[in-house]
Amino acid sequence: MSTTTDALMAYDDVLAAFDPALGLEVHVELNTASKMFCGCPATFGGEPNAGTCPTCLGLPGAMPVVNGKAVESAIRIGLALNCDIAEWCRFARKNYFYPDMPKNFQTSQYDEPIAFDGYMDVTVPVEGGGDEVFRVEIERAHMEEDTGKSLHVGGATGRIHGADYSLVDYNRAGIPLIEIVTRPILGAGERAPEVAKAYVSQLRELIVALGVSEARMDQGNLRADVNLSLAPKGSGVLGTRTETKNVNSFRSVERAVRYEMQRHAVILSDGGSILQETRHWHEDTGITTSGREKSDAEDYRYFPEPDLVPVAPSREWVEELRGTLPENPTVRRARLQAEWGFSDMEMRDTIGAGALGLVIETIAEGAAPQAARKWWLGELARRSNEDGVDLVDLPITPADVARIQALVDDKTVNDKLARQVFEGVLAGEGTPDEVVASRGLAVVSDDGALGAAVDNAIAANPDVADKIREGKVAAAGALIGAVMKEMRGQADAGRVRELILEKLA
């Protein structure tokens, strides 16, 4: 941020003069087996354009059919966000040109979303203990389809400018998306950036609990757009907003809100006015830059999609789906804390670090609760701080963490070696087992190898050996340390101790 700091207002000064209004639009890519409007697989990646058909390629004559499973996921998300579910709603065409969009209109929902008028209570931990709860009102959650993806070849930047040609992969075109839109969040004041982060984080936790999406921000399953405006303090009005698109981590959501507050404040204090526009977030420099100007006059020429019959979920079905919702988050946390035997502090730290979902998944993969917590809040939290990425975006899965703990439990590695296994996995060297094998990390408990090392240690430390012979068993620690050093930490410490005592008995 160093290059632009002079163009920003100090955060405290922003708060003294302005009230922020925050709005968030989160896109969630559903994990349905097939796409929103055709039978193609809803898995992005693979051979380009292999997962396409006339419908998702937008070929002349092809027609969409709504994916019932996606509607089910949309309803469950809506219910979990305390929304009303429409008794009757339609899809609309949003007409605009976009190079990745094969029909040049997006099939979306406009004035008739499947879910509307909900809320989510967002818990923001307060420093020194306790929580503050903000109610974020949900305006709507609607269904739409994803676009394809362009690859610009030949340019220096990978952008279309200067490229020799562009390739388009439509495998992602038509993957179901749910867009969740909040009402302006007023009154968060100085905590606006934290509230934004906590909202997205808790929303992700909810999506994971519902099982409707992989919800990985680093892979674009969950994408957040940040709307922000400032108004003169106490005026009670809404200022002109900017929309920062595709912010791709929890941390960035918080930084983007803070940055835009500081940027708006300078402009407004100088008597300028904010341009209503979309902005791009730059993860590396922590700044936003202007995208395209977006006035309210932008005309998508929406009209009801004539190729699709209306969606009219029966009330019975909606109630049936309500029965499949995960339990209330507050109740659930209390239950988990009791089950896991965590102290209040341990539980709060876990939630505060955004690790609750990860710990749950790690336990589900077979790790003991305390072990799961220890790794995520210890070794991995340290790495996430160092690398400046969210825990959830670290290149390691809960299943990996559980496996490493299993290797500790069966004494294949000790705690110290386990840290090296983590390093290897995070460095992309493979699965925990592969790292153990390739780095040769397994603990040695073979008496032959250990015995030789013990003999060496005794020979090198005659004074210590004498003390032990005299019954000062506590002195064995120094010899164990020597053996460990020789064995590069890969000795079974318990067995080493036994051997020392046997030999000096």
Next chain:
Amino acid sequence: MSDVTRRTAAALAADLAAGTVTSVELTEAHLDRIAAVDTDVHAFLHVDREGALADAAESDARRARGEARGVLDGVPIAVKDVLATRGLPTTCGSKILEGWVPPYDATVVTRLREAGLPILGKTNMDEFAMGSSTEHSAYGPTHNPWDLDRIPGGSGGGSAAAVAAFEAPLAIGTDTGGSIRQPGAVTGTVGVKPTYGGVSRYGLVALANSLDQAGPVTRTVLDAAMLHDVIGGHDPRDSTSIQQEWPSFTEAATVGATGDMTGVKVGVITELAGDGWQPGVMARFQDSIDLLVQAGAEVVEVSCPSFVHALAAYYLILPAEASSNLAKFDAMRYGLRVTPEGSPSAEDVMRATRDAGFGDEVKRRIILGTYALSSGYYEAYYGQAQKIRTLISRDFDAAFGRVDVLVSPTAPTTAFKLGEKLDDPIAMYLNDLATIPANLAGVPGISVPNGLADEDGLPSGLQVLAPALADDRVYRVGAALEALHEKEWGGPLLQKAPALEGATR
């Protein structure tokens, strides 16, 4: 002229079943007829001699094994170029799709193939089905076999002319505002617009999705019914496709052919007559009403007051939907690409391609539709048009509360001269005055040959409309009227058409 080309599809089916003719023989006879007369008529944009003969040979082989797939197995057919055909060019009469060969079949085409009908080729049409004369085809107009200086109707003039010129015993058309029925009327053929959703639209390149409907173009009502039985029924790929069991239309036409109209209540639509209606057309219409009364029908006048607004509503809804549908023709993936000099942007290429690839009528409607959907005008135009649509449906509901079917002349005039109305779009639009209400309401309709107008000796048509889902009624009444007429004419009206052979222009 080979006698075989003058027989009805029902008669050909019987011949095939009796073994007096092979599919190869009759397919070849039609291909020869096309070769002989189509330079004059120009009903076809693409003739698939090899493919049709190969299909015919397979059909003969099946029949020899006793495995004929249905009554029409082996009877050749022509398909309007707006339906996607795998491996066969599909251009929609537009330069922008010149040379495009779809990788898939429309459901209607799939059903024709499954039923064993060899496809002779693709028939000419107004570009993207916009027009009432087939003069808007980018590949030149089709000529009316009754008088080669006159239009064959539109947009399905190619299909109607192919059947009227004995180039094909059967054809598929599509009807958005009358494009099956109006060409039927001016060429002396039978055209059916099924209930909206009765025949799949999957693979039909959309003009206006909420209005389009594919249907049969034939020489007799029975032939149309037999073809409808082949192509109709639910298709899971078209979400607007109706999920219900349909009665046998062949049976309905057979029952109707007795000519008995006892107990049938027929309503004459008062709004579809009067000033601007050709006296000879009205005279034939009155003759037919008298025939129906003599056959036992009860005839009453019925007013549908909203019909006077139908044309206005249609010319807002159609361009609105069309403007969105045609957005996909952007020179990026298939069809024409025009690259301007210099280093053009994607938008430049798109602009140049659309300028060269779309004809004037298409451009006119894209602009109209874009305007009608734009914010600020949406309610005034598109919204109002949808309200009129509702009123027209109510008019139909009220009318069908009193009578079983409604009748009117199919078109206000007989075929006009090529070029006569080309520079006057409004005059052209008026041709669909009588047919449009059925598309707006989704109800089925048939046009049956109704005799020659005294002034010009050209064919006129009578339209029978029934409530949605009651397609069997249009076949029953249509077949009755046809039977009553044929007694008078000594056979189908088309037998009076010029022979054409040798009539080179």
